[in-house]
Amino acid sequence: xxxxxxxxxxxxxxxxxxxxxxxxxxxxxxxxxxxxxxxxxxxxxxxxxxxxxxxxxxxxxxxxxxxxxxxxxxxxxxxxxxxxxxxxxxxxxxxxxxxxxxxxxxxxxxxxxxxxxxxxxxxxxxxxxxxxxxxxxxxxxxxxxxxxxxxxxxxxxxxxxxxxxxxxxxxxxxxxxxxxxxxxxxxxxxxxxxxxxxxxxxxxxxxxxxxxxxxxxxxxxxxxxxxxxxxxxxxxxxxxxxxxxxxxxxxxxxxxxxxxxxxxxxxxxxxxxxxxxxxxxxxxxxxxxxxxxxxxxxxxxxxxxxxxxxxxxxxxxxxxxxxxxxxxxxxxxxxxxxxxxxxxxxxxxxxxxxxxxxxxxxxxxxxxxxxxxxxxxxxxxxxxxxxxxxxxxxxxxxxxxxxxxxxxxxxxxxxxxxxxxxxxxxxxxxxxxxxxxxxxxxxxxxxxxxxxxxxxxxxxxxxxxxxxxxxxxxxxxxxx
Amino acid sequence: xxxxxxxxxxxxxxxxxxxxxxxxxxxxxxxxxxxxxxxxxxxxxxxxxxxxxxxxxxxxxxxxxxxxxxxxxxxxxxxxxxxxxxxxxxxxxxxxxxxxxxxxxxxxxxxxxxxxxxxxxxxxxxxxxxxxxxxxxxxxxxxxxxxxxxxxxxxxxxxxxxxxxxxxxxxxxxxxxxxxxxxxxxxxxxxxxxxxxxxxxxxxxxxxxxxxxxxxxxxxxxxxxxxxxxxxxxxxxxxxxxxxxxxxxxxxxxxxxx
Numbered sequence: 001x002x003x004x005x006x007x008x009x010x011x012x013x014x015x016x017x018x019x020x021x022x023x024x025x026x027x028x029x030x031x032x033x034x035x036x037x038x039x040x041x042x043x044x045x046x047x048x049x050x051x052x053x054x055x056x057x058x059x060x061x062x063x064x065x066x067x068x069x070x071x072x073x074x075x076x077x078x079x080x081x082x083x084x085x086x087x088x089x090x091x092x093x094x095x096x097x098x099x100x101x102x103x104x105x106x107x108x109x110x111x112x113x114x115x116x117x118x119x120x121x122x123x124x125x126x127x128x129x130x131x132x133x134x135x136x137x138x139x140x141x142x143x144x145x146x147x148x149x150x151x152x153x154x155x156x157x158x159x160x161x162x163x164x165x166x167x168x169x170x171x172x173x174x175x176x177x178x179x180x181x182x183x184x185x186x187x188x189x190x191x192x193x194x195x196x197x198x199x200x201x202x203x204x205x206x207x208x209x210x211x212x213x214x215x216x217x218x219x220x221x222x223x224x225x226x227x228x229x230x231x232x233x234x235x236x237x238x239x240x241x242x243x244x245x246x247x248x249x250x251x252x253x254x255x256x257x258x259x260x261x262x263x264x265x266x267x268x269x270x271x272x273x274x275x276x277x278x279x280x281x282x283x284x285x286x287x288x289x290x291x292x293x294x295x296x297x298x299x300x301x302x303x304x305x306x307x308x309x310x311x312x313x314x315x316x317x318x319x320x321x322x323x324x325x326x327x328x329x330x331x332x333x334x335x336x337x338x339x340x341x342x343x344x345x346x347x348x349x350x351x352x353x354x355x356x357x358x359x360x361x362x363x364x365x366x367x368x369x370x371x372x373x374x375x376x377x378x379x380x381x382x383x384x385x386x387x388x389x390x391x392x393x394x395x396x397x398x399x400x401x402x403x404x405x406x407x408x409x410x411x412x413x414x415x416x417x418x419x420x421x422x423x424x425x426x427x428x429x430x431x432x433x434x435x436x437x438x439x440x441x442x443x444x445x446x447x448x449x450x451x452x453x454x455x456x457x458x459x460x461x462x463x464x465x466x467x468x469x470x471x472x473x474x475x476x477x478x479x480x
Numbered sequence: 481x482x483x484x485x486x487x488x489x490x491x492x493x494x495x496x497x498x499x500x501x502x503x504x505x506x507x508x509x510x511x512x513x514x515x516x517x518x519x520x521x522x523x524x525x526x527x528x529x530x531x532x533x534x535x536x537x538x539x540x541x542x543x544x545x546x547x548x549x550x551x552x553x554x555x556x557x558x559x560x561x562x563x564x565x566x567x568x569x570x571x572x573x574x575x576x577x578x579x580x581x582x583x584x585x586x587x588x589x590x591x592x593x594x595x596x597x598x599x600x601x602x603x604x605x606x607x608x609x610x611x612x613x614x615x616x617x618x619x620x621x622x623x624x625x626x627x628x629x630x631x632x633x634x635x636x637x638x639x640x641x642x643x644x645x646x647x648x649x650x651x652x653x654x655x656x657x658x659x660x661x662x663x664x665x666x667x668x669x670x671x672x673x674x675x676x677x678x679x680x681x682x683x684x685x686x687x688x689x690x691x692x693x694x695x696x697x698x699x700x701x702x703x704x705x706x707x708x709x710x711x712x713x714x715x716x717x718x719x720x721x722x723x724x725x726x727x728x729x730x731x732x733x734x735x736x737x738x
Binding site: 426427428429431432433434435436437438439440442443446447449450451452453454 | 534535536537538557558559561562563567568570573574575576577578579584585587588589591592595627644648
């Protein structure tokens with residue numbers, strides 16, 4: 001990605017365009033009929049509909065249990081004022097080939113830098129492109145299939161691999177898990193499914209790109225990744241949305257299953273529309289992400305959260321198997337009126353389990369963020385180890401950063417370390433960098449980038465470059 | 481006296497920090513090819529002087545002029561001064577966590593080159609250039625791959641300053657106590673580096689407490705700075721006189737500025 005000074009100077013959210021595309025849209029509101037409508041649209045098996053309905057009925061019992069403990073504030077969400085299904089209309093039923101994809105949608109992904117066409121597709125990255133409620137295309141499918149790797153939309157997985165979906169779906173995040181996870185289970189529309197067979201090292205990055213387009217539409221995607229014994233996969237997730245005056249709801253669920261000796265590396269660049277300077281519009285991002293790590297396996301979450309008006313997200317690892325490893329690397333940035341309450345949960349159950357948490361928070365403008373993390377060592381987790389480091393960088397006088405660690409240790413052999421720091425860009429640092437010929441704004445970005453380096457180096461190269469650019473654009477105006 | 485425009489011309493410079501006057505009327509002319517040493521006791525204003533020329537916003541210039549190649553330096557921002565060719569070697573080099581030294585220097589060099597209308601230096605060419613220059617101050621690859629000054633020893637930090645000077649090739653280098661905190665081996669490395677970077681078309685102003693450094697970097701002029709004023713200027717010999725007499729002998733001169 002190249003960025004010209006002009007790009008950097010334009011204070012617009014540059015992914016804010018919307019695409020004029022004919023769409024099948026469900027009426028606003030949520031009831032059993034809508035749940036049935038979505039299931040029917042997707043021609044789902046009966047058991048899937050039953051599961052959705054159970055989730056919906058459970059969600060109804062949670063009506064008064066929308067979480068309020070997070071350090072974020074927003075007006076009450078009217079769940080009857082949301083569209084739960086929107087799909088770009090296309091000539092046939094289901095995208096059988098690229099020619100059948102709505103050209104406006106193809107163009108939208110081109111603009112986002114995610115070309116889907118055979119000739120232009122990204123090298124070394126297989127992409128599943130999700131537009132509003134449906135997956136419109138998945139690249140490199142055939143290449144992957146040769147190794148037995150399944151990478152497709154969730155809807156397609158339900159048709160073609162129902163047994164796998166049935167076996168693992170809800171095994172990490174049950175539909176009763178929390179308010180937003182229940183809502184997602186009832187109305188989820190699409191998302192990605194990946195399955196890596198035993199002993200296979202996935203030869204390319206798998207990526208899902210989520211795009212919200214329709215106004216007043218919620219996006220409720222569900223992603224399930226299953227890594228069989230001894231397999232490896234690196235998965236990337238990117239997201240953007242048009243600039244809209246009203247808030248949009250995004251409530252996703254991601255489940256990872258790493259079986260014995262498997263490794264899953266999950267990287268996110270979250271860049272949903274953050275709202276304007278005064279906090280109008282922007283995506284409410286309420287996401288449940290969790291992985292289950294079996295014996296000798298490893299799950300690593302890396303996230304760069306720069307978008308959304310509100311982020312509520314705690315990618316977690318249940319370290320169930322002995323010797324399993326959980327990692328959480330995070331950069332969260334809030335500017336203007338953005339709010340983020342994000343962190344992780346590391347649940348140590350197996351012996352010799354290890355977890356590492358490195359969280360970097362950047363607050364600018366009137367942004368406010370909280371790191372919230374739980375490290376729990378269960379009685380059976382002999383010799384569990386955790387290292388947590390939370391660093392906050394404040395830019396300006398009106399932002400906030402908070403750290404809320406929860407540590408619960410029920411085994412005396414555990415070693416849990418927690419370090420936290422809060423800093424500002426010092427005048428000395430700035431003078432030093434500028435004295436070498438680097439202009440003020442670039443000097444600040446350089447220092448901020450340095451602050452994030454520990455996290456960025458965990459990202460695949462292309463993503464790391466994009467993350468750097470994202471940071472720059474997101475901080476526009478805050479470091480002038 | 482040559483007729484060419486001096487690299488640095490300071491006229492009756494007064495400056496304060498937090499309301500307190502630190503510089504009380506400094507005048508100094510530095511021409512291409514010259515090395516000037518400014519000596520003086522603690523708190524005399526030596527470091528302040530270098531920081532003001534470089535544009536540190538912590539200090540306020542209350543009157544006087546600073547011309548660089550005939551241009552008014554005081555109206556330029558810190559980075560523009562650097563781009564014009566002013567370099568400050570810090571007494572206490574600052575750590576920049578997470579920013580690798582090599583990347584830092586390439587970014588700086590390219591910012592300067594862009595300002596001068598030169599093309600940016602390619603990654604490969606820069607790596608080679610950096611390698612050559614690091615040999616000058618005996619810095620190895622491992623140090624260059626570390627974050628800027630992070631975890632560096634005192635001596636390593638000082639060598640890193642000279643490396644940066646070598647890379648950025650300034651016309652005017654201000655070295656603020658390049659010898660402080662150095663053992664004799666490091667001192668020789670730093671001094672040797674500076675001497676090799678001495679060119680007919682550049683100038684160096686170095687600030688030090690001790691005559692010792694001047695055994696390795698021979699200055700053309702020596703200035704004694706006491707209480708914000710240059711009380712005496714002379715040739716190399718002045719430093720030796722200073723060593724013999726101590727600053728006490730010069731303090732009486734502060735009452736009657738030149």
